[in-house]
Amino acid sequence: MTEIKSIAIIGSGRIAHHLAPAFYKKGIEIKGIFGRHLTEVKALASRVNSKIIEDISQQIHADLVIIAVSDDAIHRVASDLSKSNEGLIVHTSGAVAMKAIPDVFRRGVMYPLQSFSPDKNIVWNNVPFCLEAENDADLNLLGSLAELLSQRVYILNSDQRKNLHLAAVFANNFANLMFEMSEELLEKNEIDRTILHPLIVETANKLLMQKASKSQTGPAARGDEETIRAHRELLGDDNTYREVYDLLTREIHNRNHG
Amino acid sequence: MTEIKSIAIIGSGRIAHHLAPAFYKKGIEIKGIFGRHLTEVKALASRVNSKIIEDISQQIHADLVIIAVSDDAIHRVASDLSKSNEGLIVHTSGAVAMKAIPDVFRRGVMYPLQSFSPDKNIVWNNVPFCLEAENDADLNLLGSLAELLSQRVYILNSDQRKNLHLAAVFANNFANLMFEMSEELLEKNEIDRTILHPLIVETANKLLMQKASKSQTGPAARGDEETIRAHRELLGDDNTYREVYDLLTREIHNRNHG
DSSP: OOSOOEEEEEOOSHHHHHHHHHHHHTTOEEEEEEOSOHHHHHHHHHHTTOEEOSOTTSOOOSSEEEEOSOHHHHHHHHHHSOTTOOSEEEEOOSSSOGGGSOTTSOEEEEEEOSOOOTTSOOOGGGOOEEEEESSHHHHHHHHHHHHHHOSOEEEOOHHHHHHHHHHHIIIIIIHHHHHHHHHHHHHHTTOOGGGGHHHHHHHHHHHHHSOGGGGOOSHHHHTOHHHHHHHHHHHOSSSHHHHHHHHHHHHHHHHHHO | OOSOOEEEEEOOSHHHHHHHHHHHHTTOEEEEEEOSOHHHHHHHHHHTTOEEOSOTTSOOOSSEEEEOSOGGGHHHHHHHSOTTOOSEEEEOOSSSOGGGSOTTSOEEEEEEOSOOOTTSOOOGGGOOEEEEESSHHHHHHHHHHHHHHOSOEEEOOHHHHHHHHHHHIIIIIIHHHHHHHHHHHHHHTTOOGGGGHHHHHHHHHHHHHSOGGGGOOSHHHHTOHHHHHHHHHHHOSSSHHHHHHHHHHHHHHHHHHO
């Protein structure tokens, strides 16, 4: 086999919902879709001209089987697959090791690093695809497939992918919590929340130009004790804002004056 | 007086360096510049066709005097000004109250909410200007002046401005620390730091569309204990990553499942 021409997808959630049509549009045949929610599966299958898989313990005739289910179901689903499957079997999770798929299969991982909303189109071209497989031949197959959708294809082993997933929690979820707390402080003081948008966009854009450590500003980075004291007083004691403020201020201070 | 036609600037740091040429280009006369570093003052003055102020205790003949010095110097500088000044006197700080300027003056605040780098041009059009003054007449004067540069002009009192400044620490400095820690986790695991850029840009862009609380994702928001356990194990004990992870994960969890 020199390229992946056909795919089956196990799962009918967000990732399946986005991936199947994307590959279909690139000329990949979608051989079958399996999912627990038959209405969704039917809708998705008809969009990509695919059959419905009724029993995953039967052999699946596809070059690639993509297991796009929740993390804790990956191992069980993979173990239910027929040992006679000859295609490559991958899951799409950032947090789960490749070895969650039994080693009787040619196995791998294809993790698209993006937060998928059901109602929003994905600009695939810019989505990082993190690939893993057990040999170069399979890596190349996955690489060519991923490059149909995206120009950002990375090869990461299971350890790296786990750490990437963790790093994404800091960059995405935790940064978003900071935005959330910031918006609440504005709201409490009857200030239009859009007032900070230019600054936030600027912070994100700076990051594309240089490392985050180089663009840190503010009272903690400057060692401006007076302003820090005033902020702490404004926040008061015994609340999460204050706890977060103190921990992160200490950490920024240590990095810049430690 | 129905509009501000002339300005003097006390200070030759970043804000002065950016504001003076911006107003000059809009046809405002720059009457004088004062600063401790004579070389910088001379360079700036010649760019905006201005005189150099040698002694701020002499009367300054300008419609507006902008005190653009460090927070802890504002009160002292304002107190040194001649009581015979008739123009409006403003400072440019987010963290300092208007009353740091003695009440013998017509006083106010013009706080441009942006992080100023010495070597980068500012797109003024999008910079929020936060204004305060003691009466509507002076607010209108400041408003018309700020609108020469920006379409985002806000009226905030000293309390609101202090809280805005604090909110900006969360949205800017703390979010940037999250990006920094994320980049370090990638670096430690030999993963290209640009891999997270599309996700970060996406997170910032989502914010322009809806409140941050509506776009939170990830293990803590999902209540995915298994992944959280795996992340904590990956981070190990007794380090700042872990401390930050635990505090922010608890907070996101409380917000979404509390």
